[in-house]
Amino acid sequence: MSCSISFLGGVGEIGMNMYVYETEETAIIVDCGVMFADNNFPGIDYVIPDFEYLDKIKHKLKALFITHGHEDHVGAVPFLLRSFNMPVYGGKLSLGILEQKRGAKKVSPDLRSISPRQVVKAGDFTVKFLPVTHSISDTYALYIKCGDFSALHCSDYKIDQSPAGGEPFNPSDFTALAKEGLTALLVDSTNATSEGFTQSESSIKDDLKKIFRNAKGRIFFTSFSSNIDRFRQILDIAREVGRKVVLEGTALDRNISIAKSLGYIDLPDDLIVGLRASKKLPDDEICYIITGCQGETNSTLYRIASGERKDLHVREGDLFVISARVIPGNEKNLINLVNFIYKAGGNVVDIGKNRIHVSGHASQEEIKLMVNFTRPKYVIPVHGEPVHMITLKRILKGMGLVAPENVVLVEDGQKAVFENEELAKLDDVPHGKVFIDLRGHFVMDEDSVRDRKHLCRDGAVSIVAIRRKSDGTYIFPLTVETAGFELEPEQMTGLQDFLLENLGELVNDDDYDFTDIKGGLSRLTRRFFKKNLDRRPLVIPVVTEI
Incomplete structure (x- = not known):
């Protein structure tokens, strides 16, 4: 039986992850995410995959499998489910985040929660959920089998033995796959240019606590709104140092509420206060957790720093902790935002001199370990730009575990066809990008965005x-x-x-x-x-x- 993997997003770029595993009778989808727009896309909030290819195979679509709850993996699911009716499998936290999305509510999705190491049958495929460590709980790599073909579809992951939430990474889950014989490993390449190992999520807690203890004024903390493990630590630190917390940002408030209701965060009722109540507290007893770590112009952080918010603005002595890496293309946004903060009398913690962020992605040594654990015949780098994918290929070339020609670089719009456990060919499939403007809920094609560029420039x-x-x-x-x-x-x-x-x-x-x-x-x-x-x-x- 031949099996193919179509890449509709997530290779050659950061975000917009979407992959289709397919036989003659069955097709399943892994993830359906967004890519956050930068200044190259004027007026666009995010980009989602084009679903044209799915229209051609909709008669055999059986299920959507979610690896974890980050927006670049689930953000486009509501758009997908408006056109295609199928069950969605994922961890409790991932499905909780998905269920609360406004678009998902409109389509009443069939959400099916799984447990670690559970196996799901979908047509010709069986899918086993293997837990991995990342910056959000309920993150899974998917072991996908169909006849003699097998693939490990790695989510974003790192090898963390002391995670802030969930169980530590378990190598035995993956060495077992080597014994069975693994056809293909689709591996996270985001941090392939980083040497060594990625630090544990819990490793930054002491430094963050020191910053909170030493701060004399108000603290504004921001990270990605779905970085639940990071917020868990901040809530713990705020409680330990005697600061009340205000949650500012719809997505942030929603995600923390979901995590609390599912037991992923311990949130005492007396820790959270409203904005009005916070103004009656001394400055050194309050922490605002807000959205906007990439300097997005419609975010809470930007509106506070720029003075757009009349009820909450920067003042002398405020300290801003931006706990996230800068996504390429957002550098100017963040520089402008930092300048706003300083002009208003605030300060920003220098991420280069303080350990206030660690990546959720595997560095070079962890990538090598995953290949060593699983011993695949083929390796396909995903979740990265060309520099990351090509670097990963070069790293593995020196290991000798995988033949250099079997480290396969693919692009969006390609289909890898496997026959008798061998990669037979790379075909082309329809693909593209759809652009979303949340103000007015406009959905636009590339021609419309090109018009916007012309309008802005000329x-x-x-x-x-x-x-x-x-x-x-x-x-x-x-x-x-x-x-x-x-x-x-x-x-x-x-x-x-x-x-x-x-x-x-x-x-x-x-x-x-x-x-x-x-x-x-x-x-x-x-x-x-x-x-x-x-x-x-x-x-x-x-x-x-x-």
């Missing part, structure tokens, strides 16, 4: 042509309006003359309709701006009748 120009309904003739001159820039009078005249000179063939041809005229206006306008002004504005042609 402005817009509207060309209005008037056509007499009685005889079909056009009234000249054309009306031209610009936005984002102004044309000099001679430039405006030059544009109008250029259009009139070249539109003659279009307007005198009876076979042309309004759409053709609009296309002609757009092409000619773009040509004029590119040639004469080196600009590429968004062109809005309008043809109206009187």
